Amino acid sequence: MSPIKENMKNLNQEKINQVSKISTKRDGYIDFFKGLLILWVIHIHTVFWSGRAYISDPFREASLLIDVTTFFFISGYLTKPAGLIDSFKRAFKQFKNLYLNYITISLLLLPALSLGYFLRKKLVPDLQQAIIFMMSVLKLEAPGDVWGVIPVYRGSAWYLWVYLSLLFALPFFISCFQSRKLRVVVLFSLLLLLHFSIQFSWNFDFLLTEAVYIYFYAFIYLLGMAYRLDGHLIRTHYFKLSFLINILVCLFIYFVLDNRIISLHAEKFPPSFKYLAYSLLLIHVLIIFQRIWHYPNSKDRYKAKALSFLEWCGKNSYFIFIFQGVVCSIPLYFTDFLLNRFSVPSTYVIFLVFNIIFTLLVTFFYLRVKLSFFKLIKTRQMKQV
Template sequence: MSRDHLLDGLKGLAVAAVIFIHSVFWSGDLYVPAWMHGACLWIDVPLFFFLAGWSFSKVSDPGKAWRNLWRLQWRYMTFVALVWLGYRLADYPLPAIRLLEWFLHDYHKVQWDDAVMGSMWFVRVYLGVSVAAIVLIWFHARAALPVALVLVGAMYFSQLLPAADWTSGWLPIVAFGVFYLPLFLLGYCRAKGQLAWYWYALIAVQAAWQLLCTPDLVNALINLQAYKFPAQSLYFSCSWLSLCVLLLLTRLPALAWLLTREPLRWLGRNAIHAFFAQGISTTLLYIPVGLLTPLHPYWLALLVPMFALNLYCAVQIARLLKALERLVVSRVRTWLRPTSVQSPARSSSRG
């Protein structure tokens, strides 16, 4: 099956949006105004889950979906093993049990300023949501849309457990799973042609109503990060409205052409490597930001080149991670390949 270039481009746009967000937060906290922290979250992780459901609609072999999840898990384990080794080589007191905790997606001891492991919560939630969505769709594919709509409605009514502790163990899968699972299912239904325009409109009306009914809306949008951890209905509303606008804009020939260009498509095809890489590149960004902020430049004049630098470094590190993965896989296949024992040549007798 040929690849969907628009889907790859949208994935690439989502990766670039996450890199921009982490340029605004982390090192950007030193100079970026507060309102920008909220504005950049309108295109964020929810787009990833919507596109994940869209991607899953193209998987015809059930075994391939499970293999893809396992491939993500071992890539994650390999990457965090390299991170742990890097800490140890830097003489950072990190016990071996911490690596086991990371393998099991337990990040409750991660430092607040660790951009690498601080981003890994996404992998834990993605794996849990994907398993739940895949089981549901294979059990009863027609139930995907009703379940998604019920979950969205329940989220708006219950505000998605705003007191949930998202920092400990696997507990976030309860709050985050209920939030991101309908987005995965809606993306799947969209690709299958089951998501009619009036469902988009109905959820959008509810999202707009949520914004209008939010007390002190301006301050809430500035502090949108507080509604992301744990994910709440205001964050969903902003994400859904921006997602609908983005899907409408893809009908424009100019934007559709831009999204199908190779740079964004490459990011989309290699989204997981770029996601791992951006944690490293975001950490490296502290160096130039620390050197330039004492000069008190205008924040936008500093953010634009820092984002460009972050994006460039993330792409190069992603290429390095891909090359390292290919090397490891080829070596492992060589080691596992059975050696053929050649039978001794028969001596020919002449009469």
């Protein structure tokens, strides 16, 4: 190899290494986008749960055009390629943090759930109910009458099942992602597995979820990794062209294949190629805006506060996701009451505002108490030393 070609190869490798290196500084744009996305998740659960009684199906289905699939893409985007052992260590650490936080919050909910159970059934939860509750917390399930008090919390658990299960499948794929050719092979293989799983029912249980969910969301996750590694090699106008093609494909699905009926919920559980096409729309938006909109460090006080608020939501999206399951369950008990006194649009706005405000308040309060608790423990340990 000539010295010029060798130097060019080294320069290209340096660029790839710089792109793949995850900075310790948080990406403000990514946190901002995650903040918008988690607030939209609250909207989804508003229209799909309490809104089931008064919001039309097309509106509810269309709300799924913005959905949690993009969270998987972002997680992949923020993941640095590593070997098999290092990937497993990282996955286990993340699993431990997410799992312990979920268990802690679930146990803290027990007094409120017991009170809700008593008010509904006029009975105190017995030992059998308590055992079912404890086992369900450990297994990340939510069966039984006690959990029935907050059905949205139970309905949101599927995301945790998929994500936590995916953590133990990803290291095998991530370890192959250090080569560009292997990245293409892995992504294509996942699409093939997804096709066979859907077409020929090649599906089976995998930890807390099913294989079809692993294939689908592993593809999205690794697509985010591939974009982080190779996206700098693709010009922005190609992403715009890809976005246009994506829109045309979705229009074809809507007008031709589905006869002007949008049924994203059915395509989401389990995920299909139609759902993949619709999900890629928001991923394109994320990528294109990241390139054309230089995320501002705004000097305008109100704009800066708004961006800071959304970044806070993005940083704490996991806790917001858990607590929205609790808060979004409350309007279910007051739907008929409000519909008898307000119009449908007013009821929708009242419930949406309630769900967003109280979810954020509960999350903020929990995080402050948690921080104070750990500070207190640290202070006592330092005094003992």
